[in-house]
Amino acid sequence: MNYVIIGNSAAAVGCVEGIRQVDQKGKITIISDEPYHTYSRPLISYLLCGKTTEELMRYRPDDFYQTNKVETILGQKVTKIDPDAKQVLLESGKTVSYDKLLCATGSSPFVPPMKGLETVEQKFTFMTLDAATALQKAITPASNVLIIGAGLIGLKCAEGIFDSVRSVTVVDLAPHILSSILDEAGAQMMQRHLEKQGLKFYLNDSVESFDHNTALLKSGEKLTFDQLVLAVGVRPNVSLIKDAGGKVGRGIVIDATMQTSLPDVYAAGDCTESHDISSDQDRILALLPNAYLQGECAGKNMAGASCVFDKAIPMNAIGLLGLHIITAGSYEGEEKCVQDKESYKKMFIKDGKLKGYILIGNIDRAGIYTNLIREQTPLSEIDFDMVFEHPSLMAFGRGYRDKVLAGK
Amino acid sequence: MKRVYVNEKWCLGCHLCEYNCAFAQTGEPDMARALKDKTIHPNIRVEDGDDVHFAVNCRHCDEALCVKSCITGALSKTADGVVTIDQDKCVHCFTCVLTCPYGCILPTEDGAVTKCELCLKTTKGKPACVAGCPNNAIVFEER
Numbered sequence: 044m045n046y047v048i049i050g051n052s053a054a055a056v057g058c059v060e061g062i063r064q065v066d067q068k069g070k071i072t073i074i075s076d077e078p079y080h081t082y083s084r085p086l087i088s089y090l091l092c093g094k095t096t097e098e099l100m101r102y103r104p105d106d107f108y109q110t111n112k113v114e115t116i117l118g119q120k121v122t123k124i125d126p127d128a129k130q131v132l133l134e135s136g137k138t139v140s141y142d143k144l145l146c147a148t149g150s151s152p153f154v155p156p157m158k159g160l161e162t163v164e165q166k167f168t169f170m171t172l173d174a175a176t177a178l179q180k181a182i183t184p185a186s187n188v189l190i191i192g193a194g195l196i197g198l199k200c201a202e203g204i205f206d207s208v209r210s211v212t213v214v215d216l217a218p219h220i221l222s223s224i225l226d227e228a229g230a231q232m233m234q235r236h237l238e239k240q241g242l243k244f245y246l247n248d249s250v251e252s253f254d255h256n257t258a259l260l261k262s263g264e265k266l267t268f269d270q271l272v273l274a275v276g277v278r279p280n281v282s283l284i285k286d287a288g289g290k291v292g293r294g295i296v297i298d299a300t301m302q303t304s305l306p307d308v309y310a311a312g313d314c315t316e317s318h319d320i321s322s323d324q325d326r327i328l329a330l331l332p333n334a335y336l337q338g339e340c341a342g343k344n345m346a347g348a349s350c351v352f353d354k355a356i357p358m359n360a361i362g363l364l365g366l367h368i369i370t371a372g373s374y375e376g377e378e379k380c381v382q383d384k385e386s387y388k389k390m391f392i393k394d395g396k397l398k399g400y401i402l403i404g405n406i407d408r409a410g411i412y413t414n415l416i417r418e419q420t421p422l423s424e425i426d427f428d429m430v431f432e433h434p435s436l437m438a439f440g441r442g443y444r445d446k447v448l449a450g451k
Numbered sequence: 452m453k454r455v456y457v458n459e460k461w462c463l464g465c466h467l468c469e470y471n472c473a474f475a476q477t478g479e480p481d482m483a484r485a486l487k488d489k490t491i492h493p494n495i496r497v498e499d500g501d502d503v504h505f506a507v508n509c510r511h512c513d514e515a516l517c518v519k520s521c522i523t524g525a526l527s528k529t530a531d532g533v534v535t536i537d538q539d540k541c542v543h544c545f546t547c548v549l550t551c552p553y554g555c556i557l558p559t560e561d562g563a564v565t566k567c568e569l570c571l572k573t574t575k576g577k578p579a580c581v582a583g584c585p586n587n588a589i590v591f592e593e594r
Contacts, residue, residue, distance in 0.1 A: 332520030408554025
């Protein structure tokens with residue numbers, strides 16, 4: 044069997060490990076436009092603030108490709124998939140044939156059209172190792188950095204450079220920060236924490252126009268900056284599948300076995316649409332754990348096993364300047380909330396099940412909550428008041444504990 | 452594989468397993484001296500109810516969500532199935548805390564993450580928690 048994987052990040056690694064659980068012998072080729080050993084994309088902000096190094100941020104050991112008998116074609120872009128001839132075309136003109144193909148092309152920063160953006164000399168995105176090192180080279184202790192986007196990427200970037208520059212200012216159209224994962228009250232708590240440390244925010248606002256080192260905001264505010272980071276959002280890289288005639292919505296459409304509408308072509312990771320079981324909707328879940336789990340499932344199926352991944356939910360763990368957030372699921376249904384000075388906890392309950400939660404500050408044993416969402420456990424089966432207070436296995440029945448802790 | 456299994460009805464709630472775990476991590480020869488006036492960060496934790504007590508530590512799941520979800524590759528499985536952590540690679544993002552269904556990966560005060568590694572890195576043989584349990588409420592065996 045001849046496997047080809049386009050991409051070299053979490054979904055691709057998951058695919059390799061999935062294939063090798065089933066097929067030790069088949070040929071695996073990884074093709075990536077990035078010239079690096081597989082690295083953890085979310086770690087680029089940690090690299091900037093010195094919490095990791097280029098060596099330590101390698102997502103798998105140095106001998107990963109060797110151990111798993113993977114051939115790599117790195118620094119080469121795939122320009123076309125030909126599903127009839129079952130081959131991919133590289134920008135060099137070379138073709139690579141496959142029996143089974145995984146498309147794990149990830150996502151790209153989305154840069155909306157903005158007036159005068161072309162006059163800005165030092166502008167960056169924040170998605171890849173190259174982007175991060177370019178930003179790192181540009182900033183100095185005297186830099187005033189303007190970040191457009193107060194989402195996960197924008198704020199992790201802010202944290203990454205915070206200690207290396209004079210000031211960081213963040214502008215976002217949304218009325219509150221981290222709007223994809225936090226409600227208003229949680230976002231306010233987080234914003235206060237970040238402002239206390241010196242981050243500046245302009246929310247409910249956007250850039251009207253740029254003029255070299257100045258941004259004029261809709262509100263009338265004028266901001267001068269040395270470097271600009273565009274972290275408005277990301278878009279799934281779907282064009283290879285789309286151009287090959289595969290079904291694409293907002294992301295590549297896949298079934299529960301991770302197969303696309305094209306025969307023998309699978310897809311996994313940020314380039315795909317997932318079925319979020321907490322909201323029962325198809326949405327893009329651009330999350331590393333989701334990418335790995337999809338990739339692994341795809342790999343097993345490509346190698347002939349029978350595997351479904353049908354437990355995708357949104358979930359995030361993110362720390363910003365010392366305060367941690369863990370969230371999962373979707374925020375619909377009845378709310379249950381407690382808040383004090385240092386922590387925030389909100390749960391969303393619908394149809395007798397936990398649908399989502401937000402924890403800020405105290406995040407201990409949060410996975411017990413995540414598991415309730417993922418397994419869609421009827422809350423009538425557990426002592427929910429107890430588990431809401433403190434996540435524990437005590438709140439579950441003896442039968443569950445016997446299974447989990449006693450192996451019965 | 453051999454895991455630490457709980458005999459819930461035998462657990463007295465004495466929490467000795469927690470102390471033995473914390474002590475094993477120090478590598479010191481004397482428990483009293485090693486743990487005196489220290490806040491301990493054991494990788495096994497006893498849950499106490501009115502009449503029910505039981506210890507909880509890493510289940511070393513066959514399909515370990517923490518390992519599959521780890522964003523750095525710091526968590527991995529040994530050939531024997533033990534879920535181990537490479538502290539140097541860990542950046543304390545707590546994705547493992549988010550995904551562990553049993554709440555067995557724990558943040559410590561300095562921000563690092565700690566978990567049971569079945570005493571792979573401490574003693575040889577039996578995990579210290581099991582070795583010190585006075586009532587066979589936890590055992591180390593295949594099931």
